[in-house]
Amino acid sequence: MSDIIVSAKPSRFAILANPTRFLELSGKVQPWLYGSAILAIGVGLGLGFAAPPDYQQGLTVEIMFIHVPFAWLCMMIWTVMSVSALGTLVWRHPLADVAVKAAAPIGAVFTALALITGSIWGRPMWGTWWVWDARLTSVFVLFLMYLGLIALTRALDDPGKSAKAAAILVLVGFVNIPIIKFSVDWWNTLHQGASVIRMDGPSMPAVFLTPLLTSALGFTLLFFALHLTAMRTEILRRRVAALSKLAARRAGD
Numbered sequence: 001m002s003d004i005i006v007s008a009k010p011s012r013f014a015i016l017a018n019p020t021r022f023l024e025l026s027g028k029v030q031p032w033l034y035g036s037a038i039l040a041i042g043v044g045l046g047l048g049f050a051a052p053p054d055y056q057q058g059l060t061v062e063i064m065f066i067h068v069p070f071a072w073l074c075m076m077i078w079t080v081m082s083v084s085a086l087g088t089l090v091w092r093h094p095l096a097d098v099a100v101k102a103a104a105p106i107g108a109v110f111t112a113l114a115l116i117t118g119s120i121w122g123r124p125m126w127g128t129w130w131v132w133d134a135r136l137t138s139v140f141v142l143f144l145m146y147l148g149l150i151a152l153t154r155a156l157d158d159p160g161k162s163a164k165a166a167a168i169l170v171l172v173g174f175v176n177i178p179i180i181k182f183s184v185d186w187w188n189t190l191h192q193g194a195s196v197i198r199m200d201g202p203s204m205p206a207v208f209l210t211p212l213l214t215s216a217l218g219f220t221l222l223f224f225a226l227h228l229t230a231m232r233t234e235i236l237r238r239r240v241a242a243l244s245k246l247a248a249r250r251a252g253d
Contacts, residue, residue, distance in 0.1 A: 019235050022095060026228045033225035037218050044215030051207050063121045065211055069219040070114035074142060075177050077107035082174045085167035097163035100170060101153050102230035108146035134183035138176055145173045
């Protein structure tokens with residue numbers, strides 16, 4: 001009786017775990033992501049700047065169309081890194097650590113932009129550039145965590161130790177994400193409560209909500225495009241480093 005050979009088609013998860021296959025697929029997706037991001041950002045900001053002045057904030061409300069997406073993204077990026085950290089510690093996915101390391105600098109930039117645009121917006125609204133309320137303080141702590149994560153990944157030379165330490169830091173730091181989100185509900189802050197994601201629906205007028213969501217979609221697509229670019233760069237960097245070590249070892253033999 002002949003042996004029966006059963007061949008199973010690899011899952012998409014397994015396919016993407018192959019760095020070579022990931023480079024191939026991401027190279028095809030990247031141009032579409034960048035193009036869609038530019039289009040959505042252009043439409044969102046165009047609609048936003050064409051919107052009428054707010055009855056309370058006047059023309060200063062226009063900064064909302066970049067500040068709010070930056071604030072959303074700084075939390076979303078850490079959440080993406082947390083899922084990747086689980087991929088490192090639980091599923092041992094070979095690209096999970098690459099995803100964490102590639103996302104950290106992008107998250108730090110978006111968080112810095114959220115703090116800067118928030119200060120610019122707060123100056124005419126609150127009469128000051130900065131206050132140590134719960135929302136601002138927790139976002140500033142998130143910015144410091146991004147910087148700490150970047151420093152950690154660069155301080156450890158051993159890839160295994162670096163990946164594990166970074167994953168643990170990301171998961172521990174995730175505690176700060178719900179603090180940022182619900183700080184305006186738990187404590188008395190200068191920030192207004194949620195006006196988009198609410199149980200009874202958005203309270204924001206459509207003339208502001210539509211450009212805000214369009215702009216947020218555009219910046220989200222931009223993050224994923226930048227993330228793919230950074231991951232591809234990190235994979236190629238590691239390949240070059242591995243080849244350099246191999247060449248040096250062979251030269252020493």
